[in-house]
Amino acid sequence: xxxxxxxxxxxxVSLDRLEKRFGERAVLRGLDLDIEPGELVTIVGQSGSGKSxxxxxxxxxxxxxxxxxxxxxxxxxxxxxxxxxxxxxxVLQNVLxxxxxxxxxxxxxxxxxxxxxxxxHEYPGVLSGGQRQRVALARALVHEPRVMLFDEPFGALDAxxxxxxxGLFESLWSQHGFTALLVTHDVEEAVLLGDRxxxxxxxxxxxxxxxxxxxxxxxxxxxxxxxxxxLLATIFGGSDGPESSGPSSGPSSGSSSGRATKATxxxxxxxxxxxxxxxxxxxxxxxxxxxxxxxxx
Numbered sequence: 001x002x003x004x005x006x007x008x009x010x011x012x013v014s015l016d017r018l019e020k021r022f023g024e025r026a027v028l029r030g031l032d033l034d035i036e037p038g039e040l041v042t043i044v045g046q047s048g049s050g051k052s053x054x055x056x057x058x059x060x061x062x063x064x065x066x067x068x069x070x071x072x073x074x075x076x077x078x079x080x081x082x083x084x085x086x087x088x089x090x091v092l093q094n095v096l097x098x099x100x101x102x103x104x105x106x107x108x109x110x111x112x113x114x115x116x117x118x119x120x121h122e123y124p125g126v127l128s129g130g131q132r133q134r135v136a137l138a139r140a141l142v143h144e145p146r147v148m149l150f151d152e153p154f155g156a157l158d159a160x161x162x163x164x165x166x167g168l169f170e171s172l173w174s175q176h177g178f179t180a181l182l183v184t185h186d187v188e189e190a191v192l193l194g195d196r197x198x199x200x201x202x203x204x205x206x207x208x209x210x211x212x213x214x215x216x217x218x219x220x221x222x223x224x225x226x227x228x229x230x231l232l233a234t235i236f237g238g239s240d241g242p243e244s245s246g247p248s249s250g251p252s253s254g255s256s257s258g259r260a261t262k263a264t265x266x267x268x269x270x271x272x273x274x275x276x277x278x279x280x281x282x283x284x285x286x287x288x289x290x291x292x293x294x295x296x297x
Contacts, residue, residue, distance in 0.1 A: 010038035010179035011074070011146035013058065017067035020053055020203075027053045029203040030067065037146075040173055040180045042190035044231065045200030051183045055149045058181070071147050077140035081152040083132040085124040092120040095139045103142070110138045113175070114168065130161035134168070141176065148173075150182040154189070166193060170216065187235070191227045192217050199234050207234045 013035040020028040028050045035041050043051045056062040057069050059078045085094050095107040111117050114134040124132055133153060140148060153169070154162045170193055173180050184190050190197045191211055199207035209231060213223055 009144075009146060009177035010036075012037050012072040013147060013179060013181070014070045014072070015054075015067070016070070018054075018057070018064055018069050019066045020050070020057060020062065021065040027203050028057075028064075031203075031205060033198075033205065035179060035181070037179055038177050040170075040182070040193060040195045041198060042194030042196070043181065043183045043198045043200060044185070044187050044190045044235065046235065047185075049200035050203040051200050052151050055151050055181065055183060058147070059149055073146050075143055075145050076147045076149065077143055077145040078149045078151065079133075079136055079140050079153045081155045083124070083136040085132055085135055087124050090121050090123055091116060091127070091135050094124070094135055095142055097139065099142065107138070107142050110142045111135075113141070113172065114138045128161070130157055130165055133157065133165060137169075137172070141172065144176075145178055147179045147181075150180065152183055152185065155185065167216075169193070174215075187231050188219070188224070188228045191224055191231065192219065197227075197231060199231060201235075207231070 013033070015031045015033040018028055018031040018033075019026065031054070043054070045051055053062065054069075055078065057064055058071065059076050086097070089097075091111065092104070092107060095111060096104060099107065108117065108120065111120060114137055116131065116134055116138065119127070119131065124135070127135070133156075137153075150169075154165050157165055166189065169182075182190075182193060194211050197207075197209045197211060198205050199209075209227065211227060213227075217224060
């Protein structure tokens with residue numbers, strides 16, 4: 001899949017020593033990050049690592065405790081795991097929320113793009129879960145956002161619907177050119193869709209992996225499985241024991257050399273991990289028994 005000429009429609013996203021605290025609890029710890037216009041970045045990590053909090057700051061639902069999160073040009077729109085549709089309004093009326101009647105043509109066009117052009121006057125109660133999520137996606141796209149944030153948008157879908165939704169998401173991203181940040185607990189999904197995958201732990205970015213695979217990507221290929229397994233090893237490699245009881249010592253820019261070395265020591269001791277060739281300029285560890293699916297995270 002080739003990126004369209006509209007990729008310039010995306011906006012740059014920059015984090016500078018971003019921190020967020022709720023009382024005494026630090027949720028984000030000194031994040032530094034630059035995301036290029038039109039880049040598709042996926043974010044993985046165990047629950048409570050700060051992923052969704054970052055999205056809430058970027059869309060203005062939360063304010064940083066210190067540092068900054070900047071989007072160089074808007075608007076920014078969010079798609080959540082729950083579609084959050086108004087059940088008493090039709091599909092078209094849900095998409096038109098906040099718009100004028102003069103913008104109805106645009107709403108109809110976007111609904112065509114997500115495959116619901118023939119369901120305009122139906123109500124959310126008669127739609128499937130995947131169709132309701134498409135309405136939520138159209139409701140965000142109709143505003144022509146330069147940045148779109150996705151907080152586990154496919155998490156509530158069944159397996160087959162999820163595959164279809166992933167394909168639609170990638171197609172719309174390529175067509176519209178927005179910058180995208182997608183939070184997911186599915187590590188394979190992160191590799192399948194992302195230009196870059198960020199791994200969060202304890203409010204820090206402990207790894208950043210560039211995915212230089214041609215699009216569209218196919219499930220089950222050795223390259224996809226290798227990258228997925230490498231990320232799983234980073235996420236789980238040092239998650240128990242005294243050596244990993246404190247915060248990650250790696251820098252927030254995403255370097256994981258310390259993390260990978262820690263995983264090597266603990267994994268080798270338990271016979272679970274074996275060193276592999278270097279991948280993306282960092283040591284990579286392949287779990288011998290772990291499947292390339294990350295839903296259990």
